[in-house]
Amino acid sequence: MSDTWIEVCAADEIDEEDVIRFDHAGRTFAVYRSPEDTYHATDGLCTHEKIHLADGLVMDHVIECPKHNGRFNYKTGEAKGAPVCVDLKTYPVKVESGTVFIGL
Amino acid sequence: MANFVIVGAGECGARAAFALRGKGFDGTITLIGSEMHLPYERPPLSKDALVAGAGPKLVAEQERYAAARIVVLTRRTVSEIERAGKRIVLSDGTALAYDKLLLATGARPRALPGTPYACGRVVALRSHDDAAAIRAHLVDGSHIAILGGGFIGLELAASARKLGATVTLVEGLPRVLTRGVPAEIAAIVAERHAAEGVEILCGAKVAGVEDLPGEVRIALEDGRVVSANLLIVGIGAVPNTELAEAAGLATENGIAVDGMLRTSDPDIFAAGDCTSYPLPLYGERRIRLESWRNAQEQGQLAAANMLGGAEAHSAVPWFWSDQYDMTLQIAGLADGAATMVRRDMGEGAFILFHLDAEGRLIAASGIGPGNAVARDIRLAEMLIAARIHPDPAELAAPETKLKKLLAA
Numbered sequence: 001m002s003d004t005w006i007e008v009c010a011a012d013e014i015d016e017e018d019v020i021r022f023d024h025a026g027r028t029f030a031v032y033r034s035p036e037d038t039y040h041a042t043d044g045l046c047t048h049e050k051i052h053l054a055d056g057l058v059m060d061h062v063i064e065c066p067k068h069n070g071r072f073n074y075k076t077g078e079a080k081g082a083p084v085c086v087d088l089k090t091y092p093v094k095v096e097s098g099t100v101f102i103g104l
Numbered sequence: 105m106a107n108f109v110i111v112g113a114g115e116c117g118a119r120a121a122f123a124l125r126g127k128g129f130d131g132t133i134t135l136i137g138s139e140m141h142l143p144y145e146r147p148p149l150s151k152d153a154l155v156a157g158a159g160p161k162l163v164a165e166q167e168r169y170a171a172a173r174i175v176v177l178t179r180r181t182v183s184e185i186e187r188a189g190k191r192i193v194l195s196d197g198t199a200l201a202y203d204k205l206l207l208a209t210g211a212r213p214r215a216l217p218g219t220p221y222a223c224g225r226v227v228a229l230r231s232h233d234d235a236a237a238i239r240a241h242l243v244d245g246s247h248i249a250i251l252g253g254g255f256i257g258l259e260l261a262a263s264a265r266k267l268g269a270t271v272t273l274v275e276g277l278p279r280v281l282t283r284g285v286p287a288e289i290a291a292i293v294a295e296r297h298a299a300e301g302v303e304i305l306c307g308a309k310v311a312g313v314e315d316l317p318g319e320v321r322i323a324l325e326d327g328r329v330v331s332a333n334l335l336i337v338g339i340g341a342v343p344n345t346e347l348a349e350a351a352g353l354a355t356e357n358g359i360a361v362d363g364m365l366r367t368s369d370p371d372i373f374a375a376g377d378c379t380s381y382p383l384p385l386y387g388e389r390r391i392r393l394e395s396w397r398n399a400q401e402q403g404q405l406a407a408a409n410m411l412g413g414a415e416a417h418s419a420v421p422w423f424w425s426d427q428y429d430m431t432l433q434i435a436g437l438a439d440g441a442a443t444m445v446r447r448d449m450g451e452g453a454f455i456l457f458h459l460d461a462e463g464r465l466i467a468a469s470g471i472g473p474g475n476a477v478a479r480d481i482r483l484a485e486m487l488i489a490a491r492i493h494p495d496p497a498e499l500a501a502p503e504t505k506l507k508k509l510l511a512a
């Protein structure tokens with residue numbers, strides 16, 4: 001995978017244990033900051049009904065979909081049980097000089 | 105090898121079947137359902153899937169049942185439980201032995217007595233086939249009458265408007281959504297429907313329904329008459345308890361189970377819309393929920409307890425409804441509330457927190473565009489489960505993060 005690094009936002013624009021929406025080139029992503037201050041990115045839409053995850057709740061390493069509480073581990077993309085069964089795609093993220101980048 | 109049988113191939117039965125295998129059960133799992141489809145999701149039937157005319161949204165594809173070695177018998181109705189011999193009998197006369205049995209028979213629409221359902225112009229909505237029959241009438245220019253201003257009636261009204269049908273909704277009580285929804289939120293829902301062109305008649309009791317050539321005529325007690333191409337009756341659901349009753353199992357507004365979802369027979373469990381169960385968070389009050397997430401959670405819990413677990417159901421009741429671009433979400437049971445606190449969240453979205461006389465948070469009801477209230481309702485649910493007595497001023501202030509209250 002040859003990544004192109006795209007700038008997302010300043011690192012402090014995402015609260016700890018929270019998520020924001022990021023749109024780029026017609027695609028939409030969810031970008032997370034974990035309680036340990038690491039950054040992660042997944043596809044933006046839930047694999048159950050294409051609802052944006054950025055309105056969801058981040059608890060530890062889990063993002064919970066705002067629509068029907070489907071859960072994913074946002075570090076690995078793993079679907080954690082009903083009603084979601086298809087994993088989320090994840091993307092590499094790096095932070096340089098206080099700016100978050102997503103590798104697409 | 106052990107035989108586990110699940111009666112009712114809906115959300116609950118399907119989740120239980122997968123959970124049994126997921127928890128390492130190695131015996132036979134047979135999932136039996138009356139409908140012709142594999143288990144599918146019911147919530148879409150009144151929402152966007154109805155508008156789109158979509159096929160059933162399956163809980164899982166056939167391959168996943170095969171991979172989990174779950175035998176699904178569709179179009180088969182269980183007509184009898186022989187508890188002494190630990191067998192069930194199907195309507196075609198075949199019998200099947202069980203070691204543990206789960207009843208996940210769900211609920212069916214409450215019927216309006218004396219109504220000519222057979223004429224084809226009076227329908228109710230529970231199954232995919234019902235939805236397909238309703239969809240055929242939802243065309244530009246048709247007139248639909250809906251009886252009942254509950255969630256299903258209102259969602260149907262919104263979907264019918266999207267397809268260009270004219271809608272008259274008849275509700276017997278003074279307002280819509282009387283069951284479990286605060287008046288402030290019900291008023292917003294009613295206003296939105298009015299703005300979308302739905303005619304809502306509250307306090308309107310039906311005197312009679314008549315099937316005439318080309319139309320169905322609903323006479324109201326106050327003398328008004330509603331003529332429509334189709335009447336959809338959405339006046340609630342009744343639990344499918346007959347099978348359990350005939351087998352001598354205890355019922356009480358549903359198949360009565362204890363906190364661990366066990367019926368009065370130790371080898372028979374029940375879960376989902378068909379059961380009533382005690383809720384520890386609300387003083388062990390016995391309730392029956394018609395809620396999708398409850399069906400999933402109870403299916404999974406029943407599976408664990410059929411395998412020898414002893415965990416009690418403790419989840420906070422949770423429900424959502426989609427109408428137009430608005431979503432409503434409710435966590436907890438508000439009926440014992442003494443005070444209410446409102447949190448405004450912008451763009452018209454708000455949450456009402458319900459506190460009991462001691463100041464404990466017992467419910468939260470929210471409405472707003474899209475998923476505006478979802479995160480805070482989810483956090484409220486956790487606060488309710490933690491039996492927290494929050495500071496009302498903090499709940500009211502949108503800048504207070506509810507997550508902080510949880511950590512406190």
Ligand SMILES: Cc1cc2nc3c(=O)[nH]c(=O)nc-3n(C[C@H](O)[C@H](O)[C@H](O)COP(=O)(O)OP(=O)(O)OC[C@H]3O[C@@H](n4cnc5c(N)ncnc54)[C@H](O)[C@@H]3O)c2cc1C
Nearest residue numbers: 112114115116138146147181182210376377394395396399
């Ligand atoms: C139109 C509609 C919209 C809804 N929207 C929402 C929503 O927005 N949010 C929400 O939380 N909930 C919603 N619900 C409720 C939710 O769908 C139910 O709570 C859920 O389906 C319950 O699952 P269940 O498996 O317990 O029962 P069911 O889904 O009713 O499944 C039971 C199955 O058992 C079968 N069965 C019954 N008796 C027998 C027998 N003797 N032998 C064989 N099979 C039998 C039935 O045919 C049925 O297929 C909605 C329901 C409907 C109908």
Ligand code: FES
Nearest residue numbers: 046048049065070
């Ligand atoms: S859309 Fe995410 S769980 Fe349903």
